Amino acid sequence: QVQVVESGGGLVQPGGSLRLSCAASGSLFSSNVMSWYRQTPGKQRELVATISSAGITNYADSVKGRFTISRDSAKNTVSLQMNSLKPEDTAVYYCNVRRPGWYDFWGQGTQVTVSS
Numbered sequence: 001q002v003q004v005v006e007s008g009g010g011l012v013q014p015g016g017s018l019r020l021s022c023a024a025s026g027s028l029f030s031s032n033v034m035s036w037y038r039q040t041p042g043k044q045r046e047l048v049a050t051i052s053s054a055g056i057t058n059y060a061d062s063v064k065g066r067f068t069i070s071r072d073s074a075k076n077t078v079s080l081q082m083n084s085l086k087p088e089d090t091a092v093y094y095c096n097v098r099r100p101g102w103y104d105f106w107g108q109g110t111q112v113t114v115s116s
Contacts, residue, residue: 002105003024004096005024005107010112012085014085014114017085018085019080023077024078025076028076030074031099035050037094038093040091045094067080069081078097085114087115089114090112095107
């Protein structure tokens with residue numbers, strides 16, 4: 001089976017930085033889309049950033065210029081570098097690994113809290 005595990009969450013002050021990492025293990029095609037989502041209570045899960053196996057990236061408008069997604073397809077890992085963090089970035093961040101029409105896996109989430 002496939003497991004997706006996030007790490008790197010924690011407490012950071014506004015304006016600070018944090019790097020999230022995600023590792024997917026199991027039988028996977030290297031051709032897939034890796035993404036970061038976030039969710040706060042009472043809200044739907046929001047797409048934060050996504051990166052394809054070709055390296056094409058997409059970001060939510062709220063994080064453009066502050067967050068950077070990257071991946072190592074050979075290792076099935078994806079990272080999210082978060083800079084200039086704001087209190088509204090506080091959420092549980094989830095890693096997703098998807099090959100459309102084949103599989104769609106989620107991690108358990110990691111808490112990011114931005115507070116002074």
